[in-house]
Structure formats: structure tokens, C-alpha cells
Amino acid sequence: MTKNALVLFESMTLKRKDLLDISSLSHDEIIYIFEAAKIFKKVFTETNKKFSFLSGRTVCMLFIEPSTRTRLSFEIAAKRLSADVISVAPSTSSLVKGESLIDTVKTLEAMKTGFIIMRHPVSLAPDFLSRNCEAHVINGGDGNHAHPTQALLDGFSVYERTGSLKGLKVAIVGDIKHSRVARSGIELFTKMGSEVVLCGPPTLLPDDFSLYGIEMTFDLDSILPKLDVVNMLRIQLERQKGSLFPSIREYNKYFSLTKDRLKKCRKDVIVMHPGPINRGIEIDDFVADCENAIIEEQVTNGIAVRMAVFSLLCGKTLEDINKEK
Amino acid sequence: MKLCIKNGRVLDPASGLDKTACVNIEDGIIKSIGEAETADETIDAAGKLVLPGLIDLHVHFREPGREDQETIAGGCRIAAKSGYTSVVTMPNTNPPIDNQALVKFIKHEAEKSGLLNIFPAAAVSKGMKGEEISEMGELHTAGAVAFTDDGKPVSSSILMRRALEYSRMFDVPIMAHEEDHLLVDSGVINEGKVSASLGLRGIPNAAEEVMIARDVIIAGLSKGRLHVQHISSGGSVEIIRNAKKRGVKVTCETAPHYFSLTDEVVREKLALAKMNPPLRTEDDRIKIIEGLKDGTIDAIATDHAPHLMNEKRQEIEFAPNGIIGLETAVPLMITKLVKENGLSYNEVFAKVTCNPAKIIKIKKGEIKPGYDADIVIIDPEKKVIINDDFVASNCKNTPFMGAELFGSVECTILSGRITYKA
Numbered sequence: 001m002t003k004n005a006l007v008l009f010e011s012m013t014l015k016r017k018d019l020l021d022i023s024s025l026s027h028d029e030i031i032y033i034f035e036a037a038k039i040f041k042k043v044f045t046e047t048n049k050k051f052s053f054l055s056g057r058t059v060c061m062l063f064i065e066p067s068t069r070t071r072l073s074f075e076i077a078a079k080r081l082s083a084d085v086i087s088v089a090p091s092t093s094s095l096v097k098g099e100s101l102i103d104t105v106k107t108l109e110a111m112k113t114g115f116i117i118m119r120h121p122v123s124l125a126p127d128f129l130s131r132n133c134e135a136h137v138i139n140g141g142d143g144n145h146a147h148p149t150q151a152l153l154d155g156f157s158v159y160e161r162t163g164s165l166k167g168l169k170v171a172i173v174g175d176i177k178h179s180r181v182a183r184s185g186i187e188l189f190t191k192m193g194s195e196v197v198l199c200g201p202p203t204l205l206p207d208d209f210s211l212y213g214i215e216m217t218f219d220l221d222s223i224l225p226k227l228d229v230v231n232m233l234r235i236q237l238e239r240q241k242g243s244l245f246p247s248i249r250e251y252n253k254y255f256s257l258t259k260d261r262l263k264k265c266r267k268d269v270i271v272m273h274p275g276p277i278n279r280g281i282e283i284d285d286f287v288a289d290c291e292n293a294i295i296e297e298q299v300t301n302g303i304a305v306r307m308a309v310f311s312l313l314c315g316k317t318l319e320d321i322n323k324e325k
Numbered sequence: 326m327k328l329c330i331k332n333g334r335v336l337d338p339a340s341g342l343d344k345t346a347c348v349n350i351e352d353g354i355i356k357s358i359g360e361a362e363t364a365d366e367t368i369d370a371a372g373k374l375v376l377p378g379l380i381d382l383h384v385h386f387r388e389p390g391r392e393d394q395e396t397i398a399g400g401c402r403i404a405a406k407s408g409y410t411s412v413v414t415m416p417n418t419n420p421p422i423d424n425q426a427l428v429k430f431i432k433h434e435a436e437k438s439g440l441l442n443i444f445p446a447a448a449v450s451k452g453m454k455g456e457e458i459s460e461m462g463e464l465h466t467a468g469a470v471a472f473t474d475d476g477k478p479v480s481s482s483i484l485m486r487r488a489l490e491y492s493r494m495f496d497v498p499i500m501a502h503e504e505d506h507l508l509v510d511s512g513v514i515n516e517g518k519v520s521a522s523l524g525l526r527g528i529p530n531a532a533e534e535v536m537i538a539r540d541v542i543i544a545g546l547s548k549g550r551l552h553v554q555h556i557s558s559g560g561s562v563e564i565i566r567n568a569k570k571r572g573v574k575v576t577c578e579t580a581p582h583y584f585s586l587t588d589e590v591v592r593e594k595l596a597l598a599k600m601n602p603p604l605r606t607e608d609d610r611i612k613i614i615e616g617l618k619d620g621t622i623d624a625i626a627t628d629h630a631p632h633l634m635n636e637k638r639q640e641i642e643f644a645p646n647g648i649i650g651l652e653t654a655v656p657l658m659i660t661k662l663v664k665e666n667g668l669s670y671n672e673v674f675a676k677v678t679c680n681p682a683k684i685i686k687i688k689k690g691e692i693k694p695g696y697d698a699d700i701v702i703i704d705p706e707k708k709v710i711i712n713d714d715f716v717a718s719n720c721k722n723t724p725f726m727g728a729e730l731f732g733s734v735e736c737t738i739l740s741g742r743i744t745y746k747a
């Protein structure tokens with residue numbers, strides 16, 4: 001990068017109102033988020049410092065689908081940026097179903113909410129929300145569609161170890177069909193030049209992904225030796241009832257990352273999991289606690305990445321972040 | 326009362342007539358086509374198409390039950406404005422049209438409005454419950470021209486067999502909304518590239534195709550008349566083409582959105598592009614157009630389904646299925662089929678005139694001496710912009726909002742009376 005380009009890059013910002021999915025982000029914007037996250041991570045892990053970027057602004061957690069981990073992560077990130085945080089949870093609102101979403105949005109607008117973080121059980125709800133409000137909307141996970149901050153933190157977790165995602169072989173394993181983490185992950189790693197391979201039983205692996213030129217396999221063992229990264233998805237135990245797989249035992253046999261399977265991997269393979277883990281089902285104890293696994297690191301990185309997203313969405317640049325750190 | 330429509334390009338899809346001529350009408354009946362006769366009133370149609378009044382085999386006017394969405398009188402007005410003179414209303418109202426009184430009520434409301442002929446379809450099963458066949462004889466006598474549980478499929482194959490058998494007594498079609506609920510499996514949009522990337526549960530083509538395959542086989546067995554509603558998938562066209570070759574008494578319809586749009590528009594239009602069956606892929610769209618060209622698809626029906634914007638303005642998964650279709654039908658047929666795909670006017674308009682008339686056995690849909698003077702005059706070169714002003718329906722739920730299309734309905738005539746003038 002030439003000096004001029006670097007200066008330009010330093011003062012770049014995210015020219016968008018919302019973060020709804022990965023597909024709307026450019027390669028450079030993703031790198032920019034990673035670089036901002038790097039700074040935030042250092043400050044966050046080493047000091048108690050709060051940044052002032054969201055001071056006086058309200059961040060509303062609109063979690064129509066309950067989630068502790070993601071909500072906490074956003075909340076901590078927002079507070080580290082001095083925001084006022086309010087929560088609307090399904091238990092405290094009439095918003096269990098979607099009928100009144102448009103009315104809730106109007107209410108939040110009237111309260112001058114700066115950011116709305118939305119988690120919703122159905123796909124495209126944040127997209128719908130963003131078209132009907134002025135506030136910045138950040139998708140905290142919608143249906144099976146997208147979970148962009150999860151993909152960013154996954155990507156960042158690999159990026160800070162390898163310096164680049166280009167040319168890496170990344171497997172996403174498990175219930176691809178019902179996973180927003182998988183969909184956003186596919187988009188992010190593909191966009192950053194990684195080679196993505198999807199692995200799971202045919203019932204949980206939509207053929208249609210091959211239309212996007214993505215490699216798919218039912219045979220986990222065959223791909224293990226080639227992988228730089230393996231991202232194990234959480235399996236929803238209730239899927240078994242829909243005949244999507246015959247039993248946990250059989251799922252385990254073909255798709256669990258066990259100690260034996262880890263031995264087939266490269267020594268430096270990075271093992272990820274978006275959490276919470278079903279220990280002994282998609283991943284065994286040994287693997288979850290081994291050195292290759294960066295599952296806790298992902299949690300810390302989640303806060304850094306979300307701080308970066310907040311800051312860049314409200315017009316801050318790397319320069320601003322560096323100045324205030 | 327004599328009316329003369331002068332110097333238009335007179336098209337009669339049934340006979341293939343296509344020439345500049347005058348249509349002379351006397352007392353609501355077409356008297357002659359040729360030189361202008363003296364008349365009480367004349368309409369200058371120079372440069373415009375003069376066609377038989379359009380016939381729609383598939384509309385949902387929401388009365389009784391959901392008059393807030395659409396009433397019969399309101400629906401009649403929209404239909405007239407859209408160039409239609411006859412429609413078949415679907416029976417999935419609340420209560421459903423499964424008794425004589427309701428059939429008569431609908432016909433009566435249409436007669437009161439004086440704007441449209443309504444030929445009601447009645448429920449194929451009592452209460453649309455899918456258990457026992459309805460009183461088809463009584464319903465037919467009251468004016469029902471077809472039987473259907475549209476909105477849902479006849480899941481029971483034995484009920485479908487009985488309906489197709491029993492209806493032979495009256496030679497009326499069983500109109501079938503084809504979908505295998507188990508394969509739909511709470512899907513929201515077409516299963517394919519778009520559903521994979523948006524993470525919306527998909528409805529595979531197979532959900533429609535397996536039911537059509539089942540029903541053409543049952544139609545062969547029972548020798549009844551099967552009319553397959555709103556086909557959307559390329560595979561469905563193939564199954565019906567095949568069945569017709571084998572001599573099965575089957576006809577079918579598609580809707581303008583299936584030859585105009587693909588599931589890609591869901592990304593932009595969200596719930597406004599949600600209907601059942603769903604918008605499919607470009608490959609399906611092309612095969613639907615091929616089916617229209619080679620005659621496999623007999624009719625174009627709108628599946629006009631008004632929903633309040635409040636109902637559509639929610640998460641796509643929760644929003645109801647369906648879009649309005651009457652007002653955009655003529656512009657879409659002219660723009661997408663005539664202009665973009667080179668079908669002739671007579672080929673296209675056969676699907677909304679003589680073909681549907683034949684399916685429900687009414688003496689309409691032709692410009693011929695002795696026929697009712699149901700006529701529409703269309704300016705095919707005039708552009709229309711689909712916007713709030715253009716859409717007169719109470720409900721504005723259309724994915725075509727904002728589109729610029731060719732083909733403007735200039736005048737609609739019902740039994741020699743003008744029911745709409747631009």
C-alpha cells in the first residue's frame with residue numbers, strides 16, 4: 001500500500017446507514033472493520049477505557065428472538081462507546097409475533113433511537129425494519145438468513161492469526177440449511193478470497209449453494225487434511241424430529257469433530273464454533289479445549305468487532321479511533 | 326340502442342380475425358363486423374385494438390368476509406377498468422361459497438353493479454374442509470361454473486377422484502390449486518438460489534408438480550375435466566403437455582406474474598413478491614412462456630388477491646400470500662408476451678377470451694354476430710406507469726409498483742354498455 005493510499009484508507013468510513021448482511025460490504029470495508037477491531041481489542045483487553053463515540057446516543061436492543069450471548073456482546077460494545085442502552089425483549093413487549101413490528105419501529109423512532117440492534121426469528125426482518133426507519137439498523141441475526149457481526153468476528157479471529165484470509169481453505173460443518181452463521185460466513189470468507197467448503201448430511205446441505213460455485217461434501221474425513229479453518233456449527237437437537245437426521249448417535253458418527261478427526265487435520269488448523277457448544281455432539285471435549293480451538297477468543301473478538309461496526313457506521317474513521325485510544 | 330365502434334383493429338382470437346373494421350352493436354348484441362352502420366353512439370377506435378371483453382378464470386373478491394380488502398361491487402369496478410367483462414370468483418371467502426344462497430348472492434351483487442358478469446366457482450368440498458364433495462348439482466343450478474377449494478389443495482386423492490367423477494354429470498371443470506403441503510413444509514418463497522442465500526425456507530417446484538402429476542392421472546381414471554390453476558413451474562408445463570398428448574381432459578392457467586417475474590425480485594420487494602405458488606426461476610419463466618406459445622397453457626388468469634398494505638407490511642414470513650393482478654394484466658400481456666416474446670395479439674388474447682370461455686362453457690369471448698357485445702378497446706402503444714394513481718384497487722399490493730409498461734385499456738363495454746372509459 002502506498003503512503004497516499006494508506007492515508008485515504010485511514011480516513012475511510014462506512015458509507016451506509018445499516019449493517020444487514022455481508023453481501024453489501026466490500027472487501028476493503030471488511031478489512032477496515034478488522035483493522036478497527038484490532039485497535040479496539042487492544043484497548044478493551046488491556047484497559048478499562050471508554051470511547052466517547054456513542055455518547056448521548058441510544059442503542060436499542062430489539063431482540064424478538066431471545067439470545068444472551070449476542071445481546072451481551074452488543075451491549076458491552078455499546079457501553080464501551082458510552083452509549084445509553086435499552087432493551088426490548090419479547091417478554092417485555094407485545095412483540096412475540098410480527099404484527100406490531102411496524103408500530104414498535106415508529107415508537108422507537110419517536111424516541112430518537114440512534115441504533116437498533118435486531119435479532120429476529122424470521123429472515124429479512126431487519127431488512128424490512130431498515131426500510132421503515134431512520135435509525136442505524138444492525139442485524140443481530142435474522143432467521144436462517146444472516147448474522148453479519150458473527151461472520152465478521154469469525155473472519156477477524158482468523159485474520160488476526162494469519163494476517164490474511166486469502167487462499168485459506170475454510171470448512172463450515174453441520175446444519176448449513178438452517179444456519180445464518182453459515183450463510184454470512186460463506187459470503188465473508190468467499191469475499192475475502194478463502195476457499196469455502198460446506199459439509200453436512202444432504203438433508204441439511206441445500207444443493208442450491210452449488211449454484212454459487214461453492215464446494216460441498218458429505219464426507220468430513222476427506223476434507224480434514226486440507227483445512228486451514230474448520231467452523232463447527234451448533235446442531236439444533238430438535239431437527240432430528242423432522243427426519244433431517246436419524247439420531248444424534250448417527251450425526252455424531254459422521255459430523256462430529258472428535259479427537260481422532262483432529263489428528264487428521266493440519267497441526268495449525270483453527271477450530272471455531274459460534275457457541276453455545278453442544279459438547280460431545282458437534283465437537284468433543286478434547287477438541288473444544290485444545291489449543292487449536294479459539295472459541296473463547298471469538299467471544300472477546302465479538303465485542304471488538306461490534307465496537308468497530310458501531311463506530312464506523314456513525315462516521316468515525318481509523319484516524320478518529322487512533323486519536324482517542 | 327345502436328353502438329358502432331369505428332375503425333379499430335378488430336381481433337377475434339377464436340376465428341383468427343385481424344383486420345381494421347367497424348363493429349356494429351344493437352341492443353347489447355354484436356350485429357355485424359365490417360362497414361359502419363348508422364348508430365346512436367359511435368366510438369372512434371382508430372389505431373387501437375378492439376377485442377372481445379376479457380375473461381378472468383381466477384379472482385378473489387373478498388366478499389363475504391373481508392369487505393375491508395375488497396367487495397364484489399369494488400371488484401367489479403376494478404375488473405371493468407382493467408378490460409374485463411367476465412370473471413370467475415374463487416369460493417374461499419368467509420363463509421366459503423358452498424351453498425346455493427351464496428352463489429346467488431354473488432351473482433346478484435354483480436348484477437346490481439351492472440359492470441361485470443360474475444361466474445362464481447363454488448367449493449369442491451363442503452365447507453372447503455377437504456372431506457366430502459359439495460352439492461355440485463344444486464350449486465351448478467344456482468350458477469356455479471366450476472368447483473375448487475382454491476387457496477388450498479384437495480389433499481385427499483380419493484376426494485379428488487370422486488369430485489372428478491361426479492362433476493361429469495354437469496360437465497363442469499374441477500379447478501385445482503396444486504400443492505403438496507408436506508413438501509411445502511412451511512416454505513415461504515421458491516426453493517432455489519434465492520432462498521438459499523436469503524435463508525428463507527423454500528417451496529420446491531416438486532410441491533406443485535407431484536400434485537399435478539397425481540391429478541392428471543386421476544383425471545384419466547375418472548374421465549372428469551381437470552383445470553389446473555396458476556401453474557408456476559416449468560415441470561408443471563411438461564406434465565400437462567404430456568397428459569394432453571395422452572388425451573386426458575386437462576386444461577390449465579398461469580398468471581401474469583409467472584411469465585413476468587422471477588424469485589430474484591423477492592430481494593427487493595420482500596412480501597410484495599410473496600404469493601402461492603411462489604415466483605420461480607428464469608428457467609421456469611421461459612418454460613411458462615413456451616407453454617403459452619405452444620398452447621399447453623390454455624388461459625391467463627390473474628389470481629387477483631387483494632391484501633391491505635398493513636398486512637403486507639410485516640416480516641415476509643408472516644405476510645399473507647397474494648398480489649392484485651387485474652389492473653396490471655393487460656399491460657403485462659402486451660409488454661411481456663407480445664413485445665418481448667413475439668407472440669401475436671390473437672395468440673395472447675385467446676388466453677383471456679375464447680379459451681377461458683370454453684373452459685367454463687359460456688357463450689362469450691368472441692367478436693361474432695349473435696354474441697353478447699362484451700368488448701374491450703386497448704391502446705397497445707400507450708405507456709402506463711404502475712403507481713398509486715394508476716392502481717385504483719383499494720389494496721395496492723403489487724410487486725409491479727413503479728413499473729413502466731405498454732398497453733392501456735381505453736374502453737370496456739358490457740352487453741353494449743360502456744362500463745369504463747379512460
Ligand SMILES: [Zn+2]
Nearest residue numbers: 475476502554
Ligand atoms: Zn390458488
